[in-house]
Amino acid sequence: MSSASSTTTGAAKPSSTRDKPANKWEAAADWTDGRLGIYSLAKANLRKIFPDHWSFMLGEICLYSFVIIILTGVYLTLFFKPSMGEVIYNGSYVPLKGIGMSEAYASTLDISFEVRGGLLIRQIHHWAALVFVAAMLVHMMRVFFTGAFRKPREINWVFGFLLLVLGMFDGFFGYSLPDDLLSGTGIRFMEGAILAVPLVGTYLQMFLYGGEFPGHDIIPRFFTIHVLLIPGIMLGLLVAHLILVFYHKHTQWAGPGKTEKNVVGMPLMPVYMAKAGGFFFLVFGLISAISAIASINPIWAYGPYRPDQVSTDAQPDWYMGFSEGLIRVMPGWEISLWGHTLNLGVFVPLMIFPLVLVAIAVYPFIEGWITGDKREHHILDRPRNAPVRTALGAAWISLYLVLLVGGGNDLFATHLHLSINSITYFVRVGFFAVPVIVFIITKRWCLGLQRRDKEKVLHGRETGVIKRLPHGEFVEVHAQLPQKDLFKLTAHEQTQPVELPAQTDENGVARKAGALTRTRAKLSRGFYGEGSQIPKPTAEEHHEITSGHGHH
Amino acid sequence: MKKLSARRRHPLAALVVLLLALAATGGLYAAFAPADKAQADVAAQSLAIDEGKKLFAVGCSSCHGLNGQGSSDGPSLVGVGSASVDFQVGTGRMPAQQPGAQVPRKKNIYTQAEIDQLAAFVASLGPGPVTPKEEQYTSTNPEDISKGGELFRTNCAQCHNFAGQGGALTKGKYAPSLEGVDAKHIYEAMQTGPQNMPSFPDTTMPEEQKKQIVAFVRHTTSDEPNPGGLTLGSLGPVTEGLFGWIFGLGTLIAVAIWVAAHTTKAKKS
Known part of the structure; x- marks a missing residue:
């Protein structure tokens, strides 16, 4: 230059x-x-092209709420005292006057009642955190159901997954900080979960809490983790995530003129600069409005934490709710061996908790292994055209929701006038049964939609015009789809199941396929075999029907 | 008789029978039903007990027995005290509508005078907790609110929730919401431990502490505005999560759809 x-x-x-x-x-x-x-x-x-679709803006919601969380979080650190030193409250909130509490709790009360704008900023911080994790989950589901995780984006999928997990834990540490009755119960629960780890549990607990519960170390330590360690890692991952989005370029829906080698859309400057910038302010404004309207984490109502007190409705924020569900519905089994207790009632949920998350994280690699597809994919799948993937994703969501119901079982009981025991039994059975049922229904649903697409391509769309033929028969007039729609409905390629290598080699000597190869072939048949996709209409079929003098 | 039987198929016979039946029912009701107006309270205790016994025979005895001795359908009331009756009848829980996991609060159909008579009768069956006087449950000291809060979180919040919104118990039972409950009834509940609630007699929880708890509950469940805005039911993170998903993310996605739908139309036209 x-x-x-x-x-x-x-x-x-x-x-x-x-x-x-x-x-x-x-x-x-x-x-x-x-x-x-x-x-x-x-x-x-600046001339980078982005395709236009609302679902591509879900990631933006995550990004903007993350920015909002950082901005408001900085303000809160100016006033928050991460200390468990005891003070007697003498602020303006009457129902807590004269009560002994930790400095952490007292300073959070001060943020809420004495600091100018403090309560609003606190509520923005917390609401934005809920929206942040929710948006990440929805964003991840969008990527999952459209197959946007395929090569070359597997690493970015993992980055995104790590951001979700870190976001969940940072949220957990964040709401633990004020040392109110609810968050203290959460920290107490965490202690119990750590103690349930065989052999090393007690050592881990002593290491983390610096002594017996609650001790004086846990809040300052959580503070460092919450404001420094995890956000630092998240910021790094976030930048890497965005760099990869730029590097890979955005995926797009199939359509005329859209190929695996181009991106059709609008340039970053000025269209997406304006759109994204405006959207940031919309997100900020909406979250601020919600924070001004609805209260979140009213720590003044919970009271200060004391290990001898507890309130019902002691649940974590929603993103930890499925772990709460696991612990609530698990039978309280215990094994006592040689003077040691293995607390299965807590330990089993503790082990299933990461498995639930990892199950979705490893899916891209499993699918990649089954298909053996090494090509790049920039055109998105419509969920119906990948029935098994869509069904697995729906099953995972249903499992997640069943566990959320388990986590809120007491509120379902009181508000729907049900027995909490029945809900718990339902969740125990539902944990195993609902995902299977949802899988079957979703898969069949996808196949039904594929058949409908095929029907539409071959016979056109229903016009609603009824015609009476000379001999009295009534028929509905179908209209041919425009070329553009035909393309969209038939653009996807259909993966064929992997074939096992021939039983005998070229010399007629028996050849045995390994167990792994056979498993892969079997899974591949399950994913892409006869019962798992409807062959899409071919050009010949279409030509035959549209050119002939059929009664359509 | 013959005359009567001859006319029994008369077109108006059904009407006559109906009128007779109505007159009989009404007459009997007038004879047995409690007087509309409460008896003057100045009557002696024994008079109140007598009146209470009559009321009891009508409203309570089918389950609790004619002498409050209890039956397979209801517990014995010997020794439950007047406070118990005042709470159960005063909050509309008794007479119970139907058996179930728990008898819910409903509209009270008795006047306070009638409740007092019922209470006098039940109290006469055996000694028990006595209906509190107003000064026992009315706090004048503003410091009582914070002290009561501490006591509430220690003794009550595990079932009734931190803000007295209630919560679930096993098998369809529940700790009810304390919103809109009279100070007197809160006090009586602590005294007597109705249904699934443990009782907090003066020996374990002194009168003064009960008064403080009442002060806290009345303050917390009053209509005073919440500093943070809508309380979302004061039910903790579950309702917050639901609200965040629907109104937070839901609206944001709607906005995203709107933004995506409004793009530059340079290519067209």
Whole structure:
């Protein structure tokens, strides 16, 4: 760019190869470019194309709520005292006057009642956190159901998954900080879960809490984890996630003119700059409005934490709710061996908790192994065209929801006038049965939709016009779909199941396929075999029907 | 008789029978039903007991027995005290509508005078907790609210929730919400331990502490505005999560759809 020429001609005179900067803005841009090389950077990226679809904006909701959380979190750290030192409250909230509490709790009360704007900022921080994790989950489901995790995006899928898990845990540490009755119960629960780990549980507990529960260390330690450690890692992952999105370029839906080698959409500058920038303010505004309307985590109502007190409705924030469900519905089994107790009632849920998450995280790799597909995919799948994947995803969601019901079993009991025991038994059975049922229904549903697509391609859409034929028969007139729609409905490719290698080799010697190969072939048949997809209409079929003089 | 039987198929016979039946029922009701107006309270204790016994025979005896001795359908009331009756009848729980996991609170159909008579009768069956006087449950000291809060979180919140919103117990039983409950009834519940609630007699929880708890509950469940905005039922993170998903993320997705639908139309036209 201009930097090379300006060094040869000297700094005093403007570059001979360039016109004099038209105004001071251009001069400033030149100045910056000479030092940072922004012209080439901007040239490469400002015209970056993004496709237009609302579901591609879910990630933006995550990004913006993360920014909001950081902004409000910084404000809160100015006033929060992460200390478990005891004080007597003497602030303006009457129902807690004269009560002994930790400095952490007292400073949170001060943020809520004495600091200007403190309660609003606290509520924005907390509501944004709920929305952040919810948006991440929905964003992940969008990527899952459209197959956007396929090569080359597997690593980015893992980055996103790690962001979700870290977001969940950072949320957990965050709501543990105020040291109110609810969060203290959560920390107590965590202690119990750690203690349930065989052999090392007691050591881990002593290490983390710095002594017997509650001790004086846990809140300061959680504070460091919450404001420094996890957000730092998340920020790094987030940047990597976005760099990869830029590097891979965005996926797009199938359509005329859209290929695996292009991206059809609008340029970053100015269209997406305006859209994304505006959307940030919409997200910020909406979360602020909610925070101004509805209370969240009313720590003043919970009271300070004391190990001898507890309130009902002691649940974690929603994203930890499925772990609460696991622990609530697990029978309280215990094994006592050689003077040691293995607390299965807590330990089993503790083990299933990561498995539930990992199950969805490893799926891209499993699917990649089954299909053996090494090609890049930039065109998204419609969920119906991958029935087994869609059914597995729906089954996973249903499992998650069943566990959420288990986690809120007491509120379902009181508000629907049911027995909490019946709900718990239902969840115990549902944990195993509901995902299977949902899998079957979803798969059949997808197949039904595929048949419908085929029908539409071959016979056109129903017009609602009824025609009476001379001999009295009534028929509905079908209209051919426009070429564009035909393309969309038939653009997907249908994976064929992997064939086992021939039983005998070219010399007629018996060849045995390994167990892994056979499993893969079996899974592949399950995924893409006869019962798992409807062969899409071919051009010949379409031609035959539309050109002939059939009664359609 | 013959005359009567001859006319029994008369078109108006059914009407006559109906009128007779109505008159008989009404007459009997007038004879047996409690007087509309409460008897003057100045009557002697024995008079109240007598009146209470009559009321009891009508409203309570089918389950608790004519002398409050109890039956397979209801427990013995010997020794439950007047406070118990005042709570159960005063909150409409008794007479019970139907058996079930728990008898719910409903509209009270007795006047306070009638309740007092019933209470006098039941109290006469054996000594028990006595209906509290107003100064016992009315706190004048503002510090009682915070002290009561501490006591409430220690003794009550595990079932009734931190804000007195109630919660689930086993097999369809529940700790009811304390919203809109009279101070007197809160006090009596602590005294007598109705249904699934443990009782907190003066020996385990002194009168003063009960008064403080009442002060806290009345303050917490009053209509005073919540500093943070809508309480979402004061039910903790479950309702917050539901609200966040529906109104937080739900609205944001709707906004995203709107933004995506409004794109530049340069290519068209």
